Amino acid sequence: MNEDSIKIAREYMDSLLVESRIIGATRPSSKITFCGFEFDTPIMTAALSHIDLVGMAEGAAKLNAPVSIGMGENEEMEKVLATDAHVMKIIKPYKDKDEILKRLDCARENGAMAVGMDVEHSVNVQDDEDSIVVGKEMKLPTLEELREYVEYAKLPFFIKGALSVHDAQQAKDLGCKGIILSHHNGLMRCAVPPVMLLPEIRDAIGDDLILIVDGGIETGFDAFKALALGADLVTVGKPLMEPLKEKGPEGVYEVLKKMTGELRAMMLRTSSKDVKSIDPSVIWRM
Numbered sequence: 001m002n003e004d005s006i007k008i009a010r011e012y013m014d015s016l017l018v019e020s021r022i023i024g025a026t027r028p029s030s031k032i033t034f035c036g037f038e039f040d041t042p043i044m045t046a047a048l049s050h051i052d053l054v055g056m057a058e059g060a061a062k063l064n065a066p067v068s069i070g071m072g073e074n075e076e077m078e079k080v081l082a083t084d085a086h087v088m089k090i091i092k093p094y095k096d097k098d099e100i101l102k103r104l105d106c107a108r109e110n111g112a113m114a115v116g117m118d119v120e121h122s123v124n125v126q127d128d129e130d131s132i133v134v135g136k137e138m139k140l141p142t143l144e145e146l147r148e149y150v151e152y153a154k155l156p157f158f159i160k161g162a163l164s165v166h167d168a169q170q171a172k173d174l175g176c177k178g179i180i181l182s183h184h185n186g187l188m189r190c191a192v193p194p195v196m197l198l199p200e201i202r203d204a205i206g207d208d209l210i211l212i213v214d215g216g217i218e219t220g221f222d223a224f225k226a227l228a229l230g231a232d233l234v235t236v237g238k239p240l241m242e243p244l245k246e247k248g249p250e251g252v253y254e255v256l257k258k259m260t261g262e263l264r265a266m267m268l269r270t271s272s273k274d275v276k277s278i279d280p281s282v283i284w285r286m
Helices: 003-015 053-063 074-081 097-109 143-153 165-174 194-205 220-228 238-247 249-269
Strands: 016-018 032-034 037-039 043-048 067-069 087-091 114-118 157-162 178-181 210-213 233-236 283-285
Touching: 003 016, 003 194, 016 220, 043 053, 043 087, 043 238, 043 249, 053 067, 053 074, 053 238, 053 249, 067 074, 074 087, 074 097, 087 097, 087 157, 097 114, 097 143, 114 143, 143 157, 143 165, 157 165, 165 178, 165 194, 178 194, 194 210, 194 220, 220 233, 220 249, 233 238, 233 249, 238 249
Parallel strands: 043 067, 043 233, 067 087, 087 114, 114 157, 157 178, 178 210, 210 233
Antiparallel strands: 016 283, 032 037
16 A cells, blocks of 8 residues: 555645535535436445445445445355445456456346446556456456456446546546546555546546546545535545444444535535535635
């Protein structure tokens, strides 16, 4: 993990200020529609791995929040998909193509709402060799391979690790539903903060892709800033991990509820009646 990118992202997020437009404001709605499902919050669980993913999904489902999950075997995915949660499965860029296809099959056959691939995890931090993750070899997929996976999935497909207008355009051309702006918890050294890139990507891509911000979202106030700058959803990971460990699904529910309350408070203070109405001009840079 590269602390530099995490620190840079945190400092940039904290440099963003919000003006008040409270006079005449009305109670806001934080509901969104995503991949054909209605949710009560645009705050999604991050694609975590090696934790109690079933418990995380159950806690999110209690708030009617969207869920994404990370690395794991198909048996674990099936258990998560058997909960009441609506789930996006993020798949690693395995060198073994069959590993990818089997996971896409499992996601589709067990009712996942979407799938994705964290292509950035195929490259090491310190060299350009393919990485090994939990004993399995990764491979940076070619455009042709990605196009094959997008078509094979027969589900909304997201590229995780996109962090530029270039990558957004490539994802659009491949037929993706959206991108997840991420540097994988500091995997890329000196990475541009996702929220800094949001306005440029949104201007370039319009409404052709769903934009999800991953990493650095710690509060509902952070979520508001990202949504104001062009995100459709945000993901939260680290703030869920300890509550999940200590209190199980209830801990996840409490964190997501608190963050959604913070988001709604910011929406009220800026006269944002719903998520789509959040005006980017309320954001100021220190």
